[in-house]
Each structure stands twice: as structure tokens, then as C-alpha cells.
Amino acid sequence: MARTELVRTLLPPVTDFRPTVCTVDLAAIRHNVRALAPPRAQMMAVVKANGYGHGAEPVGRAALAAGxxxxxxxxxEEGIRLRDAGIGAPILVLTQFPPGSEGAALGAGLTPTVYTSEGLARLAAAAAGRSIGVHVKIDTGMHRVGLDPARALEFVADATRMGLEIEGLWTHFATSEELGDPFTGLQLERFADVVASLRGAGVRPRYLHAANSAAAMAVPASHFDIVRLGLAIYGLSPAAGLPGADALWPAMRWTSKVAAVRRLPGGERISYGLRYRLDRASTIATVPVGYADGYSRLLSETGEVLIGGRRRRIAGTVTMDQLMVDCGDDPVAEGNDVVLMGRQGDEEITAEELASRIGTATYEVVCQVSERVPRRYEDRDAE
Ligand SMILES: Cc1ncc(COP(=O)(O)O)c(C=O)c1O
Structure with a gap:
């Protein structure tokens, strides 16, 4: 039995009327979580950025239900929102709590990541003697945030002296999407060295973690105690050729309906800048989706959508709220279904395809679908 629920985000009275919608399949999320479950490690579902555009709360719940x-x-703020929604599972904040947020974050029971002495001191002050488990992030080579491995022993000793418990130790890979890149192995070695030196000092954090989706799929040695999976739980593969990628189900489908149709003679030019010129008479369909919805304007030159189970080229510039599609001589009518991302008949436009057309990462394509597009949650009874 299919169950759907319209979640109101921005402008609730307006979005109800809109034919443009992102449908998120929660059964796909559960399937992906089960398909990716590592043999021995636990799984952290990474639901930052509103669950990579899919909705942090429904995705979080589905992922937790699946293991x-x-x-x-x-x-x-993302963690507090999940708590306000009633989610009680452990939530790790992957960057250090910003100054001033410690009280609220600890009050919400969020697990802190720490990697600077200032951050540690602020956290200890906010903890005020309560026993708080912290996860220390080590910079093994990505150089975004994290502690210099050479300072790990001293830092952990400081944390312990301040009454904090070292619950976790973690790192993040810079090149795991590039299969076989030796830098991942080097980062693993640096991480193992820190673990060994802490063990030598009698410190054994309960959770070691390092793997993102690509590493979890390609490098079993990176699993440790928890794998932190983002993109793959949404059914998207961070790189071509990853083992297990074929078993994933994309969870997001982005659709709309044709809002207007006109037959134009050859020679007519279309949209801002009149850059798209018809060689011959053609039927042009207008679709109420634009770059304000997160459909990139860069797709003006290269994009395709599905109507009637066929690929159709975008005719000219994608505008803020609408785009035009060249349907040639095919019969197209107002109200026809349009697929911007997802399957229609035998054809499919994937997030990966959209990303490669505009030279970006799949991550960005799904994160960019704006709040203006309502998310509809589809579920199926447990398979
Ligand atoms: C620290 C950290 N861990 C895990 C992830 C999940 O990565 P992925 O979506 O590639 O699985 C991210 C995402 O960027 C991250 O920043």
C-alpha cells in the first residue's frame, strides 16, 4: 500500500497548489541502509543539509528504523531540530560547537566533536563537571578541520583532566571517491598511528570512525566501529565503479507538469537572450521549474527533461521560475507529467547525469533543490 504525505516547508498555502514536487521514497532509504550495512561496524546516517535535500527528519527516522x-x-541547529522532532538516537555534530552554542547543544544531548584547545575549554566550561563523551577529530591530511596528529596525546590528556570522556576518535578522507588513490591508505596509516599512541597511553576510545560512503563501499579496512554514510543512503553513488553501487535505489524523484504549450514556426527564438533558435516548426512546452527551485541555470545549454517517456531538450535559458522544452512534433498537452530527475517509462535522468552535465558533484545537485519545492514522502509497507 502506498502512503504519501505532503510536508509543508516554505510558503505553505502556495506550495499546496504547485505541481512541482520532490518525492522521497523512504522505502528506498531503508533499502539502502540495509544494503550498505557493514558486517561488524555500526552505521551513522549523515543527514546534514536537511538530509542532502531529502529531509533530515524523515530520512533520519527511516535510516534508524533500518538499522x-x-x-x-x-x-x-540541525541537531537541535532533530531533537525537537522527537529523535532520541545519538547525534554527532561533525564540526566543533560554535562559541556560545555549547549550552544549547549539550542541553539537547548532541555529541560534540572537538579539535582545538579553545573548543575543548569552552566545552568543559559548559559541561560544568557533567560527564560528557566527546569525539576527537584528527586531521590526517584533508586539512579542513581537525587536530594535528602530533598533538593527539597532549590534547586527550587535557580533555581527560577537564573531566571529559574520550568516547570517539575520528578522521575524514580527502580522496576516497578516487578509487585506488594511495592517499586514503596514507590517511588510514596516520589514523592508526594516533590510535596506537593513545593505546600506549592507556586511552581506548569506544568508537573509532573514518569511512564516508565511498570508503565504506571500497575500503573495508576503514570501517572501524562506525561508518558515516551520506550520499549512498540516498541511493546515489559518490563515484563510478564502487562495489555495491548497483544495489542502491535513488530516493529522490523531481517532477512537475506542463503548464503551457505553444506551436511556433521555424526561426522563432526562445527565452531570455533569445539564444535558442528553432530550425523548423516545433511544439514548445513551458514547465514551472526554474533556478530558484534549484534547477541550475547552467542546464540552459545542456539539460533534458522527460515528457511522455522521452528525453526533450531544454529550449534556451532556464529562468527563475520556469523553463521551456523543445518537444518537436510530438503531441504534448498542458498537465502532462514532466520528470526533471528520476524515471519515466524506460528513460531515467539521474542526479549523477545532471551533475556531470554542469560539471559539479552529485552532492550539490540534490542539496540545491530549494525549500520552495515541497517534499512528498512516499512509503511502502516493509518489504
Ligand atoms: C565528516 C563527514 N563524514 C561523513 C560524511 C558523509 O560523506 P558521504 O556523503 O560521501 O557518505 C561527510 C559528508 O560530507 C562528512 O563531512
Whole structure:
């Protein structure tokens, strides 16, 4: 039995009327979580950036129902929102709590990541003697945030002296999407060295973690105690050729309906800048989706959508709220279904395809679908 629920985000009275919608298949999320479950490690579902555009709360719940035990977020605010929604699972904030947020973050029971002495001191002050488990992030080579491995022993000793418990130790890979890149192995070695030196000092964190989706799929030695999976739980592969990628189900489908149709003679030019010229008479369909919805304007030159089970080229510039499609001589009518991302009949436009057309990462394509597009949640009873 199919169950759908329209989640109102921005401008609730307006979005109800709109034919443009992102449908998120929660059964696909559960399937992906089960398909990716590592043999021995726990799974953290990374639901930052509103669950990579899919909706952090529904995705988080689906992932937890399918066996994930942790959620990961980038911001304290994201974690607090999940708590406000009633989610009680452990939530790791993947960056250090910003100054001033410590009280609220600890009050919400969020698990802190720490990697600077200032961050540690602020956290200890906010903890005020309560026993708080922290996860220390080690910079093994990505150089975004994290502690210099050479300072790990001293840092951990400081944390312990301040009454904090070293619950976790983690790192993040810079090149795991490039299969076989030796830098991943080097980062693993540096991480193992830190683990060994801490063990030598009698410190054994309960959770070691390093793997993102690509590493979890391609490098079993990176699994440790928890794998932190983002893109793959949404059914998208971070790189071509990853083992297990074929078993994933994309969870997001982006659709709309034809809002207007006109037959134009050859020679007519279309949209801002009149850059698209018809060689011959053609039927042009207008679709109410634009770059304000997160459909990149860069697709003006290269994009395709599906109507009637066929690929159709975008005719000219994608505008803020609408785009035009060249349907040639095919019969197309107002109200016809349009697929911007997802399957229609035998054809499919994937997030990966959209990303490669505009020279970006699949991550960005799904994160960019704006709040203006309502998310509809589709579920199926447990398979
Ligand atoms: C620290 C950290 N861990 C895990 C992930 C999940 O990565 P992926 O979506 O490639 O699985 C991310 C995402 O960027 C991250 O920043």
C-alpha cells in the first residue's frame, strides 16, 4: 500500500497548489541502509543539509528504523531540530560547537566533536563537571578541520583532566571517491598511528570512525566501529565503479507538469537572450521549474527533461521560475507529467547525469533543490 504525505516547508498555502514536487521514497532509504550495512561496524546516517535535500527528519527516522544507530549533522541547529522532532538516537555534530552554542547543544544531548584547545575549554566550561563523551577529530591530511596528529596525546590528556570522556576518535578522507588513490591508505596509516599512541597511553576510545560512503563501499579496512554514510543512503553513488553501487535505489524523484504549450514556426527564438533558435516548426512546452527551485541555470545549454517517456531538450535559458522544452512534433498537452530527475517509462535522468552535465558533484545537485519545492514522502509497507 502506498502512503504519501505532503510536508509543508516554505510558503505553505502556495506550495499546496504547485505541481512541482520532490518525492522521497523512504522505502528506498531503508533499502539502502540495509544494503550498505557493514558486517561488524555500526552505521551513522549523515543527514546534514536537511538530509542532502531529502529531509533530515524523515530520512533520519527511516535510516534508524533500518538499522542505523547514529545520525550525523554539520550544525548544532540541525541537531537541535532533530531533537525537537522527537529523535532520541545519538547525534554527532561533525564540526566543533560554535562559541556560545555549547549550552544549547549539550542541553539537547548532541555529541560534540572537538579539535582545538579553545573548543575543548569552552566545552568543559559548559559541561560544568557533567560527564560528557566527546569525539576527537584528527586531521590526517584533508586539512579542513581537525587536530594535528602530533598533538593527539597532549590534547586527550587535557580533555581527560577537564573531566571529559574520550568516547570517539575520528578522521575524514580527502580522496576516497578516487578509487585506488594511495592517499586514503596514507590517511588510514596516520589514523592508526594516533590510535596506537593513545593505546600506549592507556586511552581506548569506544568508537573509532573514518569511512564516508565511498570508503565504506571500497575500503573495508576503514570501517572501524562506525561508518558515516551520506550520499549512498540516498541511493546515489559518490563515484563510478564502487562495489555495491548497483544495489542502491535513488530516493529522490523531481517532477512537475506542463503548464503551457505553444506551436511556433521555424526561426522563432526562445527565452531570455533569445539564444535558442528553432530550425523548423516545433511544439514548445513551458514547465514551472526554474533556478530558484534549484534547477541550475547552467542546464540552459545542456539539460533534458522527460515528457511522455522521452528525453526533450531544454529550449534556451532556464529562468527563475520556469523553463521551456523543445518537444518537436510530438503531441504534448498542458498537465502532462514532466520528470526533471528520476524515471519515466524506460528513460531515467539521474542526479549523477545532471551533475556531470554542469560539471559539479552529485552532492550539490540534490542539496540545491530549494525549500520552495515541497517534499512528498512516499512509503511502502516493509518489504
Ligand atoms: C565528516 C563527514 N563524514 C561523513 C560524511 C558523509 O560523506 P558521504 O556523503 O560521501 O557518505 C561527510 C559528508 O560530507 C562528512 O563531512
Amino acid at each position: 542505523a544507530t547514529w545520525l550525523g549533522v554539520a550544525l548544532v
